[in-house]
Amino acid sequence: MAPMVDPAHLTDLRELMAEDFILLLETYLNDGPRQLAAMRSAFTERHAQSLRSQAHSLKGASSNIGATLLVSRLQQLEDSALREDWSAAGALLPEVTADFEQVCLELTEALKPGV
Secondary structure, rough: OOOOOOHHHHHHHHHOOOOHHHHHHHHHHHHHHHHHHHHHHHHHHOOHHHHHHHHHHHHHHHHHHHHHHHHHHHHHHHHHHOOOOOOHHHHHHHHHHHHHHHHHHHHHHHOOOOO
């Protein structure tokens, strides 16, 4: 399976950010689950603006770390929320969740010493 996070992008980030690289990944790993939970809640409550806002926020953070497929799915979710297309949003949320979980596995691996 192809990586969810662009390895070249991570390498560039590691070189560019130096010691802040770890903080960036740890922040993503800590904040992302809360954002996903907020998205699920917004979906359940049919609160389109909140769903759109949370998807947009996680999309930006995911773009920063090079998770392009997740970024694409989050854009679709954001668009669905804008249209209040709850059927599409409901189909996308499990995909976003699965993609996010894979991204987190890859980032956790990237945080290991010597990687």
